[in-house]
Amino acid sequence: xxxxxxxRATGVAIPTIKYYVREGLLPAxxxxxxxxxxxxxxxxxxxxxxxxxxxxxxLSVSAVREVLAAVDTPDESVHKxxxxxxxxxTPPPAVTPDGMEAARSKVAELIRQRGWxxxxxxxxxxxxxxxxxxxxxxxxxxxxxIMDDYADACERVAGADLAWVGRNAEVDSMVETVVVGTVxxxxxxxxxxxxxxxxxxxxxxxDGQGEGEGGEx
Amino acid sequence: xxxxxxxRATGVAIPTIKYYVREGLLPAxxxxxxxxxxxxxxxxxxxxxxxxxxxxxxLSVSAVREVLAAVDTPDESVHKxxxxxxxxxTPPPAVTPDGMEAARSKVAELIRQRGWxxxxxxxxxxxxxxxxxxxxxxxxxxxxxIMDDYADACERVAGADLAWVGRNAEVDSMVETVVVGTVxxxxxxxxxxxxxxxxxxxxxxxDGQGEGEGGEx
Numbered sequence: 001x002x003x004x005x006x007x008r009a010t011g012v013a014i015p016t017i018k019y020y021v022r023e024g025l026l027p028a029x030x031x032x033x034x035x036x037x038x039x040x041x042x043x044x045x046x047x048x049x050x051x052x053x054x055x056x057x058x059l060s061v062s063a064v065r066e067v068l069a070a071v072d073t074p075d076e077s078v079h080k081x082x083x084x085x086x087x088x089x090t091p092p093p094a095v096t097p098d099g100m101e102a103a104r105s106k107v108a109e110l111i112r113q114r115g116w117x118x119x120x121x122x123x124x125x126x127x128x129x130x131x132x133x134x135x136x137x138x139x140x141x142x143x144x145x146i147m148d149d150y151a152d153a154c155e156r157v158a159g160a161d162l163a164w165v166g167r168n169a170e171v172d173s174m175v176e177t178v179v180v181g182t183v184x185x186x187x188x189x190x191x192x193x194x195x196x197x198x199x200x201x202x203x204x205x206x207d208g209q210g211e212g213e214g215g216e217x
Numbered sequence: 218x219x220x221x222x223x224x225r226a227t228g229v230a231i232p233t234i235k236y237y238v239r240e241g242l243l244p245a246x247x248x249x250x251x252x253x254x255x256x257x258x259x260x261x262x263x264x265x266x267x268x269x270x271x272x273x274x275x276l277s278v279s280a281v282r283e284v285l286a287a288v289d290t291p292d293e294s295v296h297k298x299x300x301x302x303x304x305x306x307t308p309p310p311a312v313t314p315d316g317m318e319a320a321r322s323k324v325a326e327l328i329r330q331r332g333w334x335x336x337x338x339x340x341x342x343x344x345x346x347x348x349x350x351x352x353x354x355x356x357x358x359x360x361x362x363i364m365d366d367y368a369d370a371c372e373r374v375a376g377a378d379l380a381w382v383g384r385n386a387e388v389d390s391m392v393e394t395v396v397v398g399t400v401x402x403x404x405x406x407x408x409x410x411x412x413x414x415x416x417x418x419x420x421x422x423x424d425g426q427g428e429g430e431g432g433e434x
Contacts, residue, residue: 052355079422083415090411116416117423124411131404138269140397142381143405149377150402150409153370158413160366162421164359180357182414185367187348188360189410190403192367194307194341195333196375197399198300202334204379205296 003029006039010047017047023061025050025068049176053088057179063088071175081171085178090123093130103133106144114151161185220246223256227264234264240278242267242285266393270305274396280305288392295388302392306399307340310347320350323361331368378402 007014020026026046029037046068053059053067070076070084107129111118118125135143161181168174224231237243243263246254263285270276270284287293287301324346328335335342352360378398385391 048356056351056355077422079418082418082422086411086414111412114416116412117419118412118415122412122415124408124415128405128408128412131401131408134273135397135401138273138397140394142384143398143401146377146381147405149373150405151413153373154406154409154413155417156366156370156373157410158417160363161410161414162417164363166421167359177357178414180352180355181360182411184348184352184360186407186410188345188364188367189371189406191341191345191348192371193374193378193403193406194303194399195328195335195339195345196368196371197303197378197395198335198339198341199331199333200372200375200379201296201299204383205294205299206334 001039003037003039006043006047009044010051012047012051020047020050023065025061025064045170045172049172052176052180057089057183059088059179067175067179071171078171078174081175082165082178085175086182087123089179089182090127092123093127095130097130097133097137099133099136100129103129103136106132110147110151114155157185157189218256220254220256223260223264226261227268229264229268237264237267240282242278242281262387262389266389269393269397274306274400276305276396284392284396288388295391298388298392299382299395302395303399304340306396307344309340310344312347314347314350314354316350316353317346320346320353323349327364327368331372374402374406 001009003014003017006012007017012020017026021028026043029039029043032038049068049071050064053064054061059067067085067088070081073081076084104125107125108120111120111125132141132144135141164181165174165177168177218226220231220234223229224234229237234243238245243260246256246260249255266285266288267281270281271278276284284302284305287298290298293301321342324342325337327333328337328342349361352358381398382391382394385394
């Protein structure tokens with residue numbers, strides 16, 4: 001297909017497509033004449049991935065380039081490619097509160113107890129330690145007592161997420177699902193948690209039912 | 218206590234304390250002489266709440282004023298006060314993708330099926346609808362198939378959260394826990410979800426164990 005068809009098929013403007021080619025995100029089309037190139041389905045898929053990473057994942061051009069480099073390295077395992085995608089959308093924590101050493105130990109202990117196979121260099125380890133140190137710093141260290149409920153919930157969500165990612169046959173498509181699912185999934189989780197809070201509060205404080213099931217639905 | 222002691226007890230600078238009094242966030246001290254005022258433990262608690270709302274919750278002065286107004290209205294139920302605190306830290310979604318009507322119906326259906334006692338005006342309803350509409354808009358509407366796993370996880374977390382909030386006897390303190398716990402709890406949830414992803418990916422793609430428990434701990 002010509003660049004105009006590629007643009008219509010993906011909703012990406014022609015100058016933007018040319019920009020992605022110049023920046024090395026999208027392979028150039030096959031030249032069919034000195035100033036005309038032909039594109040195929042692999043370009044459509046790649047453009048969708050680029051836009052998913054940028055629009056939903058909020059990735060910069062250089063972050064997209066890194067993710068695509070992992071996708072395009074033939075001997076990388078799926079686990080490594082998914083890890084690279086995850087890494088690109090996990091910014092390092094902006095603050096370093098006091099008490100980070102104790103908080104990091106606590107995170108290491110949680111990971112050990114859970115049997116989670118994660119590397120301690122994973123930026124989410126530091127992000128979790130920052131949150132725990134902040135809780136302690138404001139006198140709310142007892143939050144750690146309910147941390148296992150959070151871990152149970154996250155295992156549940158991650159299991160569903162991975163099964164969803166695994167339904168895609170191609171690595172391109174899996175990477176897109178990881179990025180989109182991680183970013184939008186966070187939003188879903190935050191919104192649903194607030195709804196579940198409102199529900200739990202209504203049950204606890206409106207009629208004293210406490211643990212009641214069902215409701216007015 | 219004098220304002221200097223109040224400042225030391227809370228870590229809030231004297232000019233800031235005076236600013237909060239002028240803005241109506243903190244009740245004035247009891248005048249003991251024409252230019253000296255006396256403060257008590259209620260001021261310490263209130264200052265901690267103000268700082269928790271601002272520093273951890275990221276609330277503006279006017280948002281803090283609204284939350285405090287709910288805290289200080291004697292005939293408001295605990296449920297209403299917690300709801301006001303929750304509302305203050307839930308900004309309305311910044312975007313309105315196409316397909317919002319269908320997404321809102323889907324959220325209403327979820328709420329009905331779950332028996333969640335929440336008002337449809339809750340901003341989290343709209344936030345969830347935006348996320349679902351975005352998934353559909355990028356051709357990932359099948360995310361809705363795993364939405365119930367998310368809802369199960371959120372009920373689990375919300376139950377633990379509410380029990381934690383309920384350990385505080387005073388409404389001031391409960392409100393602070395709601396705000397701090399909601400905001401920091403989001404961070405914990407996001408970080409743990411990424412760790413659980415890494416673990417699930419390692420199990421699925423590194424050794425094909427799939428559903429295996431345990432690990433290398």
